[in-house]
Amino acid sequence: MEHRIRLAGPAEAAPELACLRVIARLPSHWSVEILECGTGYAILGLRTRVPAEEAVARIDEAIAVLPLLGWRRD
Structure with a gap:
């Protein structure tokens, strides 16, 4: 299955860095x-x-950690 997830965060935050932090917290077998x-x-x-539903739950868990506070699934 392919899922598109849009994340929104503070304008001054680096979205590329946020993506890398989220990716690092997802299962390694996900592409x-x-x-x-x-x-x-x-x-x-x-x-x-x-x-x-499971993919969204994993994303929500990933953005709930301190370095990603201020980011949300949009």
């Missing part, structure tokens, strides 16, 4: 690609066998 980054947002493409 993840940074599709787009801009001021205050990033879009990730996930390829995995899990349903959308």
Whole structure:
């Protein structure tokens, strides 16, 4: 399954760095690609066998840690 996840964060934050931090917290067998980054947002493409609900839950867990506070799934 392919999932597109849009993350939104502070305008002054580096979206590329946020993406790398999120990717580092996801299961290693997932295929993840940074599709787009801009001021205050990033879009990730996930390829995995899990349903959308599980993928979203994993993203939510990943952005709940201290370095990513201020980021949210949009």
